Amino acid sequence: MPYNIAMVSDNFFPQPGGVESHMYQLASKLVDRGHKVIIVTHAYPGRTGIRYLTNGIKTYHVPFWTIYRETTFPTVFSFFPMFRNIVIRERIEIVHGHASLSNLCHEAILHARTMGLRTVFTDHSLFGFADAGSILTNKLLKFTLSDVDHCICVSHTCKENCVLRADLDPSMVSVIPNAVVADNFRPLSQNTTESRSPSAPGPPRPLGPSDDITIVVISRLFYNKGIDLLIAAIPRILANQPHVRFIVAGSGPKAIDFEQMVERNVLQDRVTLLGPVRHEQVRDVMVRGQIYLNPSLMEAFGTVIVEAASCGLYVVCTRVGGVPEVLPSHMTEFAAPEVDDLVAATNRAIEKIRSGKVRTDLFHNQVKQMYSWTDVAQRTERIYDEVSTNRSLALIDRLKRYYGCGVWAGKLFVMCAVVDFLLFIFLEIFAPRERIDICKDWPKKAFNKDSKEEERNNPKSDVISRKRSPRHRRRKGQETDGS
Incomplete structure (x- = not known):
């Protein structure tokens, strides 16, 4: 049965990232399966109003003020009139929110439940339990997920974290991993127009001690991505490995620290800083190296390491979060999130590449068999089928759920739900549905x-x-x- 689905998050293109790519690829595959999918996100400079993406995916860029890391300022109720208008215009049946730190996502799920729509939430992140930011985020997540139909996590570690943070019944949480379009991340040897050699791809040639090895890093330059570890590790790695070079792509607040490290150690000829790169350029950067280094401190899944393996790179990554679930051991060299262990793991990876012990030429086909967005869409579709049979809850039942969220927070959540319901009644009276034009649907693909x-x-x-x-x-x- 085809559904009309609205995916809502602050994280979407043109901003690069794993959540953004996940939403687009999932929406595209759901459209291929005959569903209607729209995206609701905030406006970007030069990108406001309604835009159409490939495959007829309509994107609403709502004009809200962004604060930290492209996240909108929380308004709770001011988004409701615009959201209701979009939902009615597009005849939306299921609202699918993404990302724990997205205010648009949380507000959309609250308003959707008030309107009697089905809701699904996908968690892409891991959070702690002790610092002030995590406590506030976890309480907000508990508010949202106490009245959601189903929750999806991108790894089993992410599921455990989400269940504990939001105090959820594990049976209402499913694990559906990210995926990768393997054909977009092909090794250099599998593209005849770019191949260095006209011969067919085969086992990697062992590299001599004087042959150069390039290590690639593509990441947002934030603390949680382990950039401080990387800044401390690169000079030590290069001091031990005279024929190793780094290519670093990404932007963020740690970019200045990175530039200072390069200048302080006089590494301009061995460390190339590319700055931000578009997602379609990631593959072209990756195939310039033999090793991918991911020093993240906290990661629920790590799509970029799947992309790197698909490009034929040997992956060095920290053993944190859901990263150990992503790739098999023969594709990765794990390290503890410490400078000494990261340096040692990188040196081991360099020696394996030099000796030719790692069959990186086989990685692409193996990744292609392991991860598929079509499979992700099919599994998500089953979730939609399940939630579409759920009965709608009366307001009093929703208030009971909110009231159980805490001594003080429960009362605040109940007040928010009541005000939201009264605002909904006000809009139904003074902005009736009959006055809202219904959009013509993009021609759906017949899926059989x-x-x-x-x-x-x-x-x-x-x-x-x-x-x-x-x-x-x-x-x-x-x-x-x-x-």
């Missing part, structure tokens, strides 16, 4: 499991389907009704 199986077994069926497509009819000069 039997036909898809037939296409896989019969390559000619793909040619037939293209000949019958609206695009083909337009090329022939015939009119289509767009349905």
Whole structure:
């Protein structure tokens, strides 16, 4: 059964990142399966209003003030009129929020429940329990998830963390990992136009002691990404390895510290700082190296290390969060989140690459078999099927859930829910639904499991389907009704 789905988060393109890529790829695959998907995010400089992405994905850039790391200022209720208008215009049935720190996500789930819509939340992060920021975030998450239909986490570690933070029933939390478009992250040897050698790809050639090895780092330059570890480790690695170079791409508040480290140690000829790179340029940067270094201090999944392995890079990463779940041991060299261990793990990886013990030429096909956005979309679709059968809760039942969130916080949450419901009644009276224009849907793709199986077994069926497509009819000069 096709659904009309709204994915809501502060984290979306043009800002690069794992959550942004996850939302787009999942939305695109859901559209391929016959669903309607829109994205609701905040406006960016030069990108406001409504935009259309590939595959007919409509994006609403709402004009709200952003504060920290492209997150909107929490307003709680001012987003409701605009959100209600979007939901009614697009005939939305399921609201799917992403990211624990997204204010738009939390507010959208609250308003969606007030309107009687089904809600799903995907958690992409890990948080602690002791510092003030984590305590406030966890309390906000408990408020939101106490009245959500289902929760999705990107790793088993993320699920354990989310269940503890929001005091959830583990049965209402599913684990659906991220994925990667493997064809977009092919090794250099598998692209004939870029290959250094015309011969077919084979086992990597052992490198001599004087051959250069390039280590690639692509990350946001923030503390939680382990940039302080990286700043301390790079001079020590380069001091022990005279034929090693670094390529570092990314931006953030730690960029100045990084530049100072390079100048202080006179490493301008061995450390290349690229600054921010667009997601479509990530592969071109990765294939310039043999090793990918990920020094993150906290990571729920780590999509970038899957992309690096798909590009044929040997991965050195810290054993934190859900990272050990992502790749098998023969693709990775693990280290504790400490400078000494990170340096030692990187040196071990360099020696393995020099000796040719690691078959990096096999990584791409292995990753392609392990991760697929089509599989992620299918599993998410099952969640939608499950929540669509849930009965709508009466206001009093929702208030009981909120009231159990804490001695003081519970009363505050109940007040927010009541005010939100009164605002909804006010909007229904003074801005009736009849006055809101209904948008015409983008032509949906007809998805049929039997036909898809037939296409896989019969390559000619793909040619037939293209000949019958609206695009083909337009090329022939015939009119289509767009349905």
